[in-house]
Structure formats: structure tokens, C-alpha cells
Amino acid sequence: MTALRASAAAPQTAPAERFLTADYARPAQSLARRLLGQRLVRILDDGARLSGIIVEAEAYIGVRDRASHAFNGRRTARNESMYTAPGAAYVYFTYGMHEMFNVVCGREGEPVAVLIRALEPQEGLEIMSRLRPQPPAKPRAPTGAHPNTHLCSGPGKLCQALAIDRSLDREDLATSPRLFIERARPRPFPASLLVTTARVGVESCGDWAHAPLRWFVRGNPHVSRGPRGLTARG
DNA sequence: ATGACGATTTACT
């Protein structure tokens, strides 16, 4: 599915600009919002390029955040990558079957990260479909239904679709040939569509269960769940 | 050594 190049003299498009360490060295709230609309890219061993535009992310803001794996300074083999440099991947396994992909951010050594929760698939859709379980064969909405929303509309789904697993834990997104984030130009969504709600799946975390630390693109069909079209705080 | 529990997804009543 590589784009055909009309001729060698075709105007050269500027190479996509990759997010570097300095781009990740910021608070999780700020990074989560900034990552919406950017492109997550996965290059497989055979060179295949899979990508999607980030449409949903959550901030886990440090040792005082009860919902974080690093709450109260907890530091174990599993979450060790949260304590590494900004731009590292934190990939962990949960529920006996799902991987989750986070981007480490904040200051060096502080366990701060952004969970990537949903993508709008952009490149490599066929491969993603193969990496994911087949969608139910029963008829869906006959017309107008947005296709491919089953591929990356959740943190576990997108890891499956992009073949992101624990072998990519601690991968440096600033330099890795396998996993990185590109600045999408032009920005696919206006800032006015970015909204905030409480995080998903952290109901039992007291006040932190309600903290507005989840950002998503209002109305985007690939957002994982909850109201997708209503404005929350923002 | 043991047991409880997931930053979820899917199928089913």
C-alpha cells in the first residue's frame, strides 16, 4: 500500500518530524493534550509501517496520583520504566491478556506517564485487521457506519493492532526505529475539539477517580467509550 | 507459597 510516486521530480515533502526527548519532558497533563492529533508509528520487523492518529489519552501524574502504578513511590520490576527518561515507552501486561502502552514524561526520574487509549488508524489497516481478532460477522449498521472503529478504540486494542507488547517496554521513542511519534501537519483536529473528562477504569481511587485527566477528540468515532460528542471540562 | 486483583475486551442475558 505504498504511495505511488509520480516521478522522481515530484516535489519532495518534508520528512515527518519526530517527537524528541525535549518534547516528552513536560507534565503529563500537558503532554496528553498535545499528543492528541499526532501520529503514533510502529515499524514491524519486516518493514511494514502501521500508524494511527492519537485521539484519546490519559495522564498519570506521579507518586501522589492514587490511580498510578507509581502511587506512593511504588517502584517494582514492572513499572521500572516509569522512572526512566522522558520519551521511554512503558508497556505493561494486565488482566492476563492485554498490553497497555504509555509514554513516560515529566522530569527525569519522576514516574509520570501518559496512557495512549485510542487511535484513528491511518496506515497498515489490513495488517492491523490481521493482528486483531476478526470483528463479529453479524451485520452491523447497514449504511454510514464508520469502518475500522474496532481496531484501535481502546488501550488494549491499539496495542494488539500495532503489535505493541512488553518487548517494547523501555523503548526510547526519540530514537527507536520500531516505535515513535510524528508531528502530524497540518493538525488533523482543531484545538476546540479537545475535551477532558475523568479517567476510565479507576473508579476505586477516591478523589483521583474524578480528576479530569483524560483527553479526547470530541465526536471522533474511535474514542474508546463514554460520551464522545459532549463537551466536558477543558 | 499463596491469594487477590487488575489503567480491558468480549460475549451473552
Place this chain on the structure above:
DNA sequence: GTAAATCGTCATA
């Protein structure tokens, strides 16, 4: 709406 799937991790002993 509710429940099962499924196993690594973590806290306790």
C-alpha cells in the same frame, strides 16, 4: 445491563 476470560504482579505469610 452483567460476567467470563486469563495470568503476571504484588502484598502478605
